[in-house]
Amino acid sequence: MTRRARRTYRLLAGRYPDARCELDFGDPFQLLVATILSAQTTDRRVNGVTPALFARYPDARALASADRAEVETIIQPTGFFRAKTDSLLKMASALVERFDGRVPRRLQDLVTLPGVGRKTANVVLGDAFGVPGITVDTHVGRLARRLGWTGEQDPVAVEHAIGALFPRRDWTHLSHVLIFHGRRTCHARRPACGACPVATLCPSYGAGETDPDAAAALVRTEARA
DNA sequence: ATCCCGAGGG
DNA sequence: CCCTCTGGAT
The missing domain is CATH 1.10.1670.10 (Helix-hairpin-Helix base-excision DNA repair enzymes (C-terminal))
Known part of the structure; x- marks a missing residue:
């Protein structure tokens, strides 16, 4: 260097x-969901909807069979709610079908999930799994x-x-x-x-x-x- | 008005 | 490479 x-x-x-991830979720699935929601919004707003969202849908299996309209209503304040709901439901289904409901720990797997790009994947890797990445x-x-x-x-x-x-x-x-x-x-x-x-x-x-x-x-x- | 800790689609 | 999706903040 x-x-x-x-x-x-x-x-x-x-x-x-105080630089750190302001989406404070120890659970990889919840951090993944929160990070998807955080696109083009503030963490404050995301943190406002996650309690209700995770009370209803705490894991991939629950979210995969969620009621679309209800998810849309809950996450509405974060913006892009239709696209995000679509991503979340597809992402959860992909987790259940291809990864046994667990969040994968490899970048190349994470980015195959609907709604998960490189930015989101790196946040999850670093903050949920301790795998360093830029x-x-x-x-x-x-x-x-x-x-x-x-x-x-x-x-x-x-x-x-x-x-x-x-x-x-x-x-x-x-x-x-x-x-x-x-x-x-x-x-x-x-x-x-x-x-x-x-x-x-x-x-x-x-x-x-x-x-x-x-x-x-x-x-x-x-x-x- | 302009931008935001993006991603997918045409 | 362009566009769209949403709501809020500044």
């Missing part, structure tokens, strides 16, 4: 000491770009790049730290560069800006100075 990468990690981890969501992709990654932009390439840059780290924790940074500071539109612990290491904050969002933020920051 380069000196720069080590420093970046230390500064970011120090800035977000989770690349929209925040992490943006961070990689702003911090100087100019290679392929697809999530798998970004994953490999980060993995190579931070070998033998706790990738699960690293992922949460990066996601927290994207959410709380390095926003898409108006990144709070003034509050950023790695501003002096960031090529997007200084010169040679390539990301138009960060470039706009830089202009604002300098205008204030």
Whole structure:
């Protein structure tokens, strides 16, 4: 690991000491369901519906034979409720039919489940099973770009790049730290560069800006100075 | 208005 | 590569 990468990690981890998965479910099935529900919503909203959902459907077998309309009603506040209900019922059926009702522990199995993409799979692997992996969501992709990654932009390439840059780290924790940074500071539109612990290491904050969002933020920051 | 800790489908 | 699916936050 380069000196720069080590420093970046230390500064970011120090800035977000509470970085972790905010969907707090020990049970892999429940974490999987909650993570599917969390697409395009806040964890707060997900945590608002999961008690009712899991009271009725605590495991894959129950959810596989669930009443569609009832599931839709319960998860409605999380948005995309029809698509999500569809995913949940199919996903639960797939678990029952192909994995004996248990959540598989391998990435290649997880991503075959309906409604489960690479992002969701990595969250479940890391937070339910302790299998380390880099989770690349929209925040992490943006961070990689702003911090100087100019290679392929697809999530798998970004994953490999980060993995190579931070070998033998706790990738699960690293992922949460990066996601927290994207959410709380390095926003898409108006990144709070003034509050950023790695501003002096960031090529997007200084010169040679390539990301138009960060470039706009830089202009604002300098205008204030 | 614009974005969000996405995924599937055309 | 584009679109759609939903509701809430800012």
